Amino acid sequence: MTSLSLPITADTTGRAPNEQAKARREADSGWLQFDAQLGPVAVRLMTNCTRVYADYATVNHDVQTTGESAGFRTTVVVEKRRSWRSGIVHYHIKSEVEERFTVRKRARVVPHIDGMINLSVARHLPDFVQLHAAVLQRSDVGLVIPGGPGFGKTTLTAALIKRGWNYASDEFALIDPRTVELAPFPKSLSIKPGSVELLEREGIELTTLPRFHRVDKGAIRCLPATHIRRDALADRVTPRMIVFPNLESTAEPTIREIPRGLAAMHCLRRCFNFARWGPAAMETVAQLCEQCSCYELTTGNLAKTCELIDTSADEAAREPIGNAKQTTLATPQIDAARNSTEIVTAH
Amino acid sequence: MSALTAPTIHVDTRLCCRQDLRLRPIDDGALLYDPVRDSVHYLNATALCVWQQCNGAHSIAMISQKLHDEFDGIELDTIEADVTATCTQLLNDALLIHEAAA
Numbered sequence: 539m540t541s542l543s544l545p546i547t548a549d550t551t552g553r554a555p556n557e558q559a560k561a562r563r564e565a566d567s568g569w570l571q572f573d574a575q576l577g578p579v580a581v582r583l584m585t586n587c588t589r590v591y592a593d594y595a596t597v598n599h600d601v602q603t604t605g606e607s608a609g610f611r612t613t614v615v616v617e618k619r620r621s622w623r624s625g626i627v628h629y630h631i632k633s634e635v636e637e638r639f640t641v642r643k644r645a646r647v648v649p650h651i652d653g654m655i656n657l658s659v660a661r662h663l664p665d666f667v668q669l670h671a672a673v674l675q676r677s678d679v680g681l682v683i684p685g686g687p688g689f690g691k692t693t694l695t696a697a698l699i700k701r702g703w704n705y706a707s708d709e710f711a712l713i714d715p716r717t718v719e720l721a722p723f724p725k726s727l728s729i730k731p732g733s734v735e736l737l738e739r740e741g742i743e744l745t746t747l748p749r750f751h752r753v754d755k756g757a758i759r760c761l762p763a764t765h766i767r768r769d770a771l772a773d774r775v776t777p778r779m780i781v782f783p784n785l786e787s788t789a790e791p792t793i794r795e796i797p798r799g800l801a802a803m804h805c806l807r808r809c810f811n812f813a814r815w816g817p818a819a820m821e822t823v824a825q826l827c828e829q830c831s832c833y834e835l836t837t838g839n840l841a842k843t844c845e846l847i848d849t850s851a852d853e854a855a856r857e858p859i860g861n862a863k864q865t866t867l868a869t870p871q872i873d874a875a876r877n878s879t880e881i882v883t884a885h
Numbered sequence: 886m887s888a889l890t891a892p893t894i895h896v897d898t899r900l901c902c903r904q905d906l907r908l909r910p911i912d913d914g915a916l917l918y919d920p921v922r923d924s925v926h927y928l929n930a931t932a933l934c935v936w937q938q939c940n941g942a943h944s945i946a947m948i949s950q951k952l953h954d955e956f957d958g959i960e961l962d963t964i965e966a967d968v969t970a971t972c973t974q975l976l977n978d979a980l981l982i983h984e985a986a987a
């Protein structure tokens with residue numbers, strides 16, 4: 539991984555005139571630096587735009603640090619430039635994972651910063667097996683909700699925080715293979731327009747939050763977990779329950795236990811870095827599933843869905859860790875062919 | 886290998902488990918890691934039982950008979966058809982190989 543650095547002060551010695559001018563511009567415009575700590579990931583934003591700085595700080599102030607942190611760091615640089623020819627402002631965004639991306643609307647900058655950070659974590663963060671999942675905790679029960687976009691993961695996560703669950707992540711389940719614990723990654727939640735009304739009905743105030751624009755989701759609101767509950771952030775989480783959501787907005791919510799082997803396969807399909815870990819990822823995910831009760835959830839009415847999860851979590855809390863309830867096998871049927879499933883990794 | 890090119894198997898066919906696969910038992914079956922294709926397969930308890938019986942010494946008919954002895958109430962013909970289908974899929978997924986190739 540290469541590290542990025544931009545000159546914050548002008549150093550004119552030995553530089554070509556155009557570089558000197560560039561350095562002066564940067565110094566004159568005053569580069570700002572924002573540091574945040576998202577669990578094991580130190581994030582640094584450098585920008586010459588006070589508004590971009592303010593946008594990013596607004597949704598990340600609760601994870602802000604003084605700037606020094608050991609371990610994995612990712613840096614995103616946002617440079618605001620005005621074209622001398624047209625006068626139009628552009629924002630040039632770059633990081634370790636993307637050389638340069640240019641957007642014209644400021645509303646698209648923060649989502650793009652988040653996207654770059656996610657990509658950097660998925661590609662470069664060592665030490666963790668990563669699943670695409672939300673992670674929450676209530677009492678001693680760690681809850682993992684694997685799922686891709688459109689599964690209702692974020693809406694469900696916000697509603698559960700409101701009901702007393704603590705928030706660890708909405709993007710990555712970062713599994714430490716040594717302990718099978720989950721490290722937090724408490725990035726703010728990206729709330730889609732379709733979820734705003736649902737969440738406001740749950741008592742979550744969204745109107746005062748800044749609005750940004752994502753190409754895939756449209757106008758989103760970035761919702762810090764601490765905006766829902768001041769004390770909502772979780773530390774390391776011991777997983778006890780895995781729930782695979784399936785959004786059917788008109789359906790009656792249902793939850794049913796599934797075999798752990800099948801759950802492991804569902805998790806492995808959501809593994810970002812299987813290619814790096816190979817069989818060790820399989821072992822880690824198998825251990826994760828063995829210490830959890832695993833469910834498939836059809837989500838519908840949000841309040842009822844949360845109640846189902848709360849009830850199942852109460853049951854999981856009563857089971858000793860590492861001795862989660864055994865799934866009872868149905869009468870053996872020779873249905874092996876239908877249940878032999880496969881994951882093929884992306885290289 | 887696609888189903889179109891898969892070799893046909895019959896009740897006398899003897900198949901072998903690939904020895905380079907990594908087996909990870911889990912409470913209701915097992916996960917199998919294939920280092921060649923960098924893929925993971927999940928077998929439920931019954932599929933695992935069939936896969937483990939494929940050691941080159943047992944034909945599909947013998948495996949079916951063994952399952953018939955263990956599970957009451959299922960016709961031998963039904964079991965034989967399902968074991969053949971299972972073995973065909975395991976062969977297609979390269980989790981089994983023909984005895985001659987072992």
